[in-house]
Amino acid sequence: MKTVVLNATDPEAIESAAALLRDGQLVALPTETVYGLAGNALQTAAVREIFAVKDRPLFDPLIVHVREGEQVRQLASPPLSSIPLLDQLTEEFWPGPLTILAPRTGLVPDIVTAGRPLVALRMPSHAVFRQVLQSFGGPLAAPSANRFGRVSPTTAAHVERELGGRIPLILDAGPTSFGLESTIVRLTSEYIELLRPGPITREDLEQYGPVKDRTASAKVQAPGQMPSHYAPEHPVRILRRGESPGKEERAGLICWGPPALRRDYVRVRSLSEKYDLAEAAARLFAVLREMDSADLDTIYVEPLPECGIGAAVMNRLHRAAAATPREQTQRT
Numbered sequence: 001m002k003t004v005v006l007n008a009t010d011p012e013a014i015e016s017a018a019a020l021l022r023d024g025q026l027v028a029l030p031t032e033t034v035y036g037l038a039g040n041a042l043q044t045a046a047v048r049e050i051f052a053v054k055d056r057p058l059f060d061p062l063i064v065h066v067r068e069g070e071q072v073r074q075l076a077s078p079p080l081s082s083i084p085l086l087d088q089l090t091e092e093f094w095p096g097p098l099t100i101l102a103p104r105t106g107l108v109p110d111i112v113t114a115g116r117p118l119v120a121l122r123m124p125s126h127a128v129f130r131q132v133l134q135s136f137g138g139p140l141a142a143p144s145a146n147r148f149g150r151v152s153p154t155t156a157a158h159v160e161r162e163l164g165g166r167i168p169l170i171l172d173a174g175p176t177s178f179g180l181e182s183t184i185v186r187l188t189s190e191y192i193e194l195l196r197p198g199p200i201t202r203e204d205l206e207q208y209g210p211v212k213d214r215t216a217s218a219k220v221q222a223p224g225q226m227p228s229h230y231a232p233e234h235p236v237r238i239l240r241r242g243e244s245p246g247k248e249e250r251a252g253l254i255c256w257g258p259p260a261l262r263r264d265y266v267r268v269r270s271l272s273e274k275y276d277l278a279e280a281a282a283r284l285f286a287v288l289r290e291m292d293s294a295d296l297d298t299i300y301v302e303p304l305p306e307c308g309i310g311a312a313v314m315n316r317l318h319r320a321a322a323a324t325p326r327e328q329t330q331r332t
């Protein structure tokens with residue numbers, strides 16, 4: 001299949017995307033977090049195609065993207081006790097990078113939630129995604145537009161490398177602004193369970209109730225927590241204080257702050273020269289991809305402060321480091 005990349009400002013771009021979606025086909029679209037692979041959330045065949053194109057196992061459920069509150073009422077029936085908290089969070093953070101799990105209605109096909117009782121809902125703020133939602137007219141299922149287990153795409157070129165030849169259309173709106181996937185939460189009447197850290201930070205959520213952190217556990221059940229997620233080709237290692245690479249090693253360094261001269265490394269990239277966590281988040285996946293395509297034995301990373309969005313950056317880095325790269329099995 002030939003993959004067409006259209007500039008999202010092209011007058012035909014939005015309509016072409018909506019027409020393909022109405023026809024049950026898939027389109028890669030920008031969101032404010034990462035690029036997503038969108039399909040009609042209410043059509044089992046379209047959703048099945050999303051899993052096939054990504055090589056994603058059917059047990060890993062998808063986020064449903066909506067344009068307005070009425071769609072939420074059609075897709076979810078939250079218990080009365082959690083509605084006040086739900087209303088507060090959506091009022092404050094929607095549209096935006098927050099995904100909320102809520103009990104689904106019969107309208108949501110089984111395949112979307114992998115048979116689970118909760119559906120993940122998100123109202124994205126990116127103007128292009130919103131225009132497509134408006135023109136298409138219904139909810140869109142959209143995982144990150146990468147092959148399963150790999151780093152999420154933050155540019156149209158990343159999407160093309162991941163899924164080129166497998167989908168008919170990519171809308172290009174430049175690099176995404178947050179650069180990390182949305183925060184995922186589950187609500188009870190008393191507290192907020194944080195399942196995936198993201199651009200809406202723990203500190204942001206704490207304004208609305210106690211937050212229980214479910215992100216640190218290495219268990220597979222929580223979203224985005226499959227051990228194979230964010231697996232690069234080369235081993236990633238988070239530097240401990242005083243640690244340096246081996247003598248024979250071709251080492252790369254992803255640093256925090258100015259990339260001062262470092263003799264031990266053949267390639268050095270900074271996540272943010274001015275110690276800006278938001279910039280680091282926005283650059284993380286592109287820098288990881290760039291390092292991963294270089295001829296290196298190991299990609300070392302300097303840790304960042306785990307406050308604000310830094311917690312989400314470190315979460316993704318720990319997952320990249322925990323993943324077993326293809327090479328490493330032979331190396332040790």
Ligand code: TXA
Pocket residue numbers: 031033034035036037060061062063097099101113116118119120122142143144145180181182183184222223224225
């Ligand atoms: O920012 C984002 O959330 C991006 C953009 C495209 O919206 N999407 C995204 O989707 O990151 P995906 O599929 O790559 O990650 C969604 C995570 C998965 O780890 C999945 O297991 C979890 O959310 N998830 C989705 N529905 C769920 C459900 N009903 N119950 C539990 N976990 C769920």
Ligand code: MG
Pocket residue numbers: 143144152
């Ligand atoms: Mg993903």
